[in-house]
Amino acid sequence: xxxxxxxxxxxxxxxxxxxxxxxxxxxxxxxxxxxxxxxxxxxxxxxxxxxxxxxxxxxxxxxxxxxxxxxxxxxxxxxxxxxxxxxxxxxxxxxxxxxxxxxxxxxxxxxxxxxxxxxxxxxxxxxxxxxxxxxxxxxxxxxxxxxxxxxxxxxxxxxxxxxxxxxxxxxxxxxxxxxxxxxxxxxxxxxxxxxxxxxxxxxxxxxxxxxxxxxxxxxxxxxxxxxxxxxxxxxxxxxxxxxxxxxxxxxxxxxxxxxxxxxxxxxxxxxxxxxxxxxxxxxxxxxxxxxxxxxxxxxxxxxxxxxxxxxxxxxxxxxxxxxxxxxxxxxxxxxxxxxxxxxxxxxxxxxxxx
Amino acid sequence: xxxxxxxxxxxxxxxxxxxxxxxxxxxxxxxxxxxxxxxxxxxxxxxxxxxxxxxxxxxxxxxxxxxxxxxxxxxxxxxxxxxxxxxxxxxxxxxxxxxxxxxxxxxxxxxxxxxxxxxxxxxxxxxxxxxxxxxxxxxxxxxxxxxxxxxxxxxxxxxxxxxxx
Numbered sequence: 001x002x003x004x005x006x007x008x009x010x011x012x013x014x015x016x017x018x019x020x021x022x023x024x025x026x027x028x029x030x031x032x033x034x035x036x037x038x039x040x041x042x043x044x045x046x047x048x049x050x051x052x053x054x055x056x057x058x059x060x061x062x063x064x065x066x067x068x069x070x071x072x073x074x075x076x077x078x079x080x081x082x083x084x085x086x087x088x089x090x091x092x093x094x095x096x097x098x099x100x101x102x103x104x105x106x107x108x109x110x111x112x113x114x115x116x117x118x119x120x121x122x123x124x125x126x127x128x129x130x131x132x133x134x135x136x137x138x139x140x141x142x143x144x145x146x147x148x149x150x151x152x153x154x155x156x157x158x159x160x161x162x163x164x165x166x167x168x169x170x171x172x173x174x175x176x177x178x179x180x181x182x183x184x185x186x187x188x189x190x191x192x193x194x195x196x197x198x199x200x201x202x203x204x205x206x207x208x209x210x211x212x213x214x215x216x217x218x219x220x221x222x223x224x225x226x227x228x229x230x231x232x233x234x235x236x237x238x239x240x241x242x243x244x245x246x247x248x249x250x251x252x253x254x255x256x257x258x259x260x261x262x263x264x265x266x267x268x269x270x271x272x273x274x275x276x277x278x279x280x281x282x283x284x285x286x287x288x289x290x291x292x293x294x295x296x297x298x299x300x301x302x303x304x305x306x307x308x309x310x311x312x313x314x315x316x317x318x319x320x321x322x323x324x325x326x327x328x329x330x331x332x333x334x335x336x337x338x339x340x341x342x343x344x345x346x347x348x349x350x351x352x353x354x
Numbered sequence: 355x356x357x358x359x360x361x362x363x364x365x366x367x368x369x370x371x372x373x374x375x376x377x378x379x380x381x382x383x384x385x386x387x388x389x390x391x392x393x394x395x396x397x398x399x400x401x402x403x404x405x406x407x408x409x410x411x412x413x414x415x416x417x418x419x420x421x422x423x424x425x426x427x428x429x430x431x432x433x434x435x436x437x438x439x440x441x442x443x444x445x446x447x448x449x450x451x452x453x454x455x456x457x458x459x460x461x462x463x464x465x466x467x468x469x470x471x472x473x474x475x476x477x478x479x480x481x482x483x484x485x486x487x488x489x490x491x492x493x494x495x496x497x498x499x500x501x502x503x504x505x506x507x508x509x510x511x512x513x514x515x516x517x518x519x
Contacts, residue, residue, distance in 0.1 A: 046364065115363045122367040129375045136383045143390035148397055159391070166388060167395075182388055183380035191375060215360035219368040 014310050021293065022306030034294040040287050044209045044280060047120045048077035048091060048101065053203040060204070062123055064089070067114035068103040077117070089113065124208030125216070128194045136190065165189050165335060173339045174346070181342055184227060188220060189335040196279060196327030200320060211330070212280030214272070221272035224338045229264065232345040239347065240264065267341050271334055278330045282323035289316045483508055 049059030061078035066089060079086040083093075085104055092102040092110055101117060102110035118126075139158050142151045151159050170185055171178045195216070198206040210216050240260040242250065249256045289312045297305020486508055 046361065115361070116366060117363055118367070119363065121364055122371075125368055125371045129371045132375060133378060133383075136379055136387070140383045140386050143387060148390075148394050150394075159387075162387060163391060166391070179385070179388065183384035184376060186384055187372075187376045187379050191372065213360075213364065214358055215364040216368050218360050219365055219372060223369075223372065 014313055017313065018306040018309040021297075021309050022302045034291070034298055036288070036291045036295060039291060040284060042099075043287055044212060044283055045099065046213070047099070048117060049081050050120045050123060050204065051207075062118045062120065064101060064117040065115075066101055066103075066117060069113075073113075121208050121210060121213060121216070124198065124206070124210055125195070127205055128191065128198050128210065131198070132187075132190045132194050135194075161190075161193075162186065165332070169332075169336050170339050173336075173343050177343075177346055181227070181231075181339070185335050185339055185342075188224070188338060189331050192220070192275065192334055193328060193331035196331055197324070199279065199283065200323055200327065209280065209283050211275055212283050214276050217272040217276040220275070220334070221268035224271060224341070225265075225268040227338070228267070228341045228345045231342060233347060235347045235349045236345045267337075271337055275330050275334055278326055279323075282319065282326055286316045286319050286323070289319065479512060483512060486512075 047059075048064060049062055051059050059078070059081055061076040061081075064073070064075055064077050064080065066073050068088060070088070073087050073089055075086060080089060080091050080101070084090065088104055089101055090104055092098060092100055097110065097112055100112065101115050103113045104110055135158055138155050139151065139162065142155045142159075150156065165186060166178070166182055170182050174181055192211060195210040199209050199211060201207060240263075241257050243256045243260060245256050293305050293308045293312050296308045483505075487504065490504070490508070
């Protein structure tokens with residue numbers, strides 16, 4: 001009974017949304033041209049200023065920090081997001097540097113300054129980092145205050161996840177080395193998980209497509225690369241540079257060492273691309289589903305657009321639920337693979353096989 | 355394609371943010387959390403082991419108490435049996451002693467009776483002798499030359515009388 005009522009309410013809401021859309025589209029017929037590619041890249045990409053819900057043009061201003069030829073510039077992004085030029089800087093639109101801050105020279109040409117602006121993504125990274133700190137410290141403070149008592153509610157959930165990642169994943173793989181690497185791996189896990197989940201939230205504190213941005217995953221992968229290779233044992237380097245293969249494979253032409261060195265780089269690159277592609281793909285599918293409404297309505301009229309609303313909403317909801325799962329899985333996969341790569345770098349000399 | 359070309363600013367800030375996050379958490383949070391979690395796991399393991407041990411001890415103690423109780427019952431029964439035996443023994447002994455005592459008393463009585471009897475016999479004999487002598491003196495005053503010879507004669511006669519009796 002309860003389920004039936006919920007289903008009916010949901011259907012009514014979707015029908016209302018469809019009808020509302022149809023009316024609105026009829027009203028504004030022909031006034032808006034939809035450019036799906038631009039919309040998708042705008043939503044997946046970075047921006048100076050953080051859009052607030054339901055108001056496309058109202059943005060929370062964020063500081064712009066840039067070093068142009070004439071020195072450092074530092075001002076709020078609201079001075080340039082309207083298309084103005086401020087202190088010789090403006091946001092470019094066009095083929096080159098689209099949507100980026102550029103320096104306008106006297107002859108009208110533009111160049112990219114050293115741009116360290118607190119963009120939407122940077123602000124979202126800070127928000128996520130603070131969230132992670134708040135979450136982790138809530139667990140820590142629980143232990144500090146309550147000692148050995150089992151945590152309750154949210155803290156218990158966090159502790160469960162920490163326990164799952166540490167006791168069931170890191171410790172069995174790394175063994176006696178785990179206390180040394182666990183802080184890094186746990187930080188990576190929680191940071192990625194938070195960024196993934198915050199990216200799925202459409203409105204203000206979330207909505208930034210962080211882990212679906214190659215820069216973010218690249219930093220994580222590069223740090224993991226250094227952690228792996230800086231903790232490599234003598235045996236690890238020996239296996240890379242002088243592996244246990246017939247002499248012909250490594251002596252005149254260092255074929256195996258070459259493959260092994262390539263392997264050093266493919267591991268973090270795989271980490272980087274996996275996380276990036278999974279998260280960006282999820283976002284993109286939801287965006288495309290939403291855009292289908294506008295595309296169909298532009299092609300076949302408002303009624304078809306209204307009908308598409310129902311399907312698009314249903315599928316988008318399903319995709320978002322799936323992305324929630326993927327958020328956890330990808331954070332976990334990144335962590336467990338980093339753990340495995342580190343454990344492979346910590347290899348001890350084993351007995352010589354006959 | 356903006357998505358595929360990492361922006362330097364974002365890389366820079368991401369790196370800084372991650373390092374700060376890592377330093378803060380690695381210094382103040384994770385080691386403490388991991389240690390606490392492991393300590394609690396140990397505590398729980400220890401608690402379970404302790405509970406099992408104490409249960410085993412309790413079972414053991416129960417068995418011990420039962421065996422002690424059985425032993426005590428056995429001892430009680432033994433003591434009771436010994437006591438009964440001792441009582442019977444004492445009664446038996448007392449009875450024996452009483453018999454002996456009674457026998458002694460009766461023997462003594464018999465001895466004294468015998469003595470009294472002998473005494474009285476002597477007395478009687480003497481008196482009878484006296485009387486007989488007096489009678490004989492009176493009867494045979496002239497025939498009797500000496501006192502001594504007379505007495506021996508009377509004794510002889512009396513002995514004859516006694517042996518006849």
